[in-house]
Amino acid sequence: MQLIPCPWCGDRDEVEFHYGGQAHLVHPADPDALSDEEWAGYLFLRDNPKGWFEERWSHAAGCRRWFTVVRHTVTHEVRGSHRPGERVAVSAS
């Protein structure tokens, strides 16, 4: 069980959240210009690090807003979270 720090609602049980995978993915600015390989990359290729990961969570059973969490994929330690457009405030590891 993980406590996920919603930037609006505070720490809540992970069952209230929906996971959205890797953060900071940007929709192609000019979709028509993409090659098949670029489309495959955009749709299917994601980082899968063993360590710190910036990922998206949505507070589905709360404020229903999306935000970014910095979480360790081995220890499940959470280093911080931030709203879209903000940078995360983290302590040095």
Place this chain on the structure above:
Amino acid sequence: MAYAESPEHPAGLWRNPDPRRTYDVVIVGAGGHGLATAYYLARNHGITNVAVLERGWLAGGNMARNTAIIRSNYLWDESAALYDHALRLWEGLSEELDYDILFSQRGVLNLAHSLQDVRDSVRRVEANRLQGVDAEWLTPEQVKEFCPVVNVSQDARYPVLGATLQRRAGIAKHDHVAWAYARAADALGVDLIQNCEVTGITVRGDRVTGVETSRGPIAAGRVALAAAGHSSLLAGMAGLRLPIQSHPLQALVSELLEPVHPCVVMSNAVHVYVSQAHKGELVLGAGVDQYNSYGQRGGFHVIRQQMAAALELFPAFARARVLRTWGGVVDVSPDASPIVGLTPVDGLYLNCGWGTGGFKATPGAGWVYAHTIAHDRPHPLNEPYTLERFTTGALIDEHGAAAVAH
């Protein structure tokens, strides 16, 4: 229902050699797939200058963490062909390897709890029959007859409206499977090397030349990855980015019980899968945790959901005690189907993305992967399972038959 006695284990099943400096083929990962691949490389293709490298101990990863279920009732032709090839190999494996793997074809029920479940299930039965895979549709009454311990009351929150049955499906003893393959591969000259972590993959130009390990560099003409859960990290060492995400998958067992559960029951809708191990434990599988993790453990709420689902289907289990829980790390691909084949690096081969279905495929995966490595081209059965399908769009979408939500 017959519960076989476990065979005595010989004192030494395989040698424990130091790694040589060079091999024709290095397989990374001594789980079921790696060991089966090594065995079929030697037996089917005469390639015996092979090392299987394992960073921990042999078959101590997902091979020791699965629920041992074997079936081949997938939806798409590509999947049914691959998994049924595996099932046919399972059927002769104890004799082939001269070691009892306790393969028990006790039948697998996949329950339907909604009208759409019923339609999808009947469709799958018909598809399986066209593919030559045995499949039947059972009414709730027939489900009760086949597995008396299942609650088929129509007053349940998610009533059982019927089930598919594959009679040839069942369970095997996963440890025995690994040891049997390991012993047979070793006898054919394969070096099984434990406590040997791969820390790098060396590539010259477009061609793999070997691996760096915690026990020194090892040169190899071909390098085959078979390290479920960690494939992204390994492939990254060769500069490849895979469409793979790693997730925890949990299961648990109860204390030992008298024989009460004669088959395997799976339910996608309420989400649990249950069988009774040869020794008597109830083995309960859950879904994957939603987040990426390499932690080999998951969230307690997933276990809670799994147990709630189990009690809905099996009220008699309410007083069974949990003996232990565990988690593995599974490679999940975007279409819930594996990636088995070549990579953009010559001589580097990929076997990953089995998600929650790797154990049942073990002999078939080893068979086709060995062929792929030996001939530098896929076996007809794994031809569709390319890395390129995520670019071409020729996906094999098996989410509906994967039995675990991911």
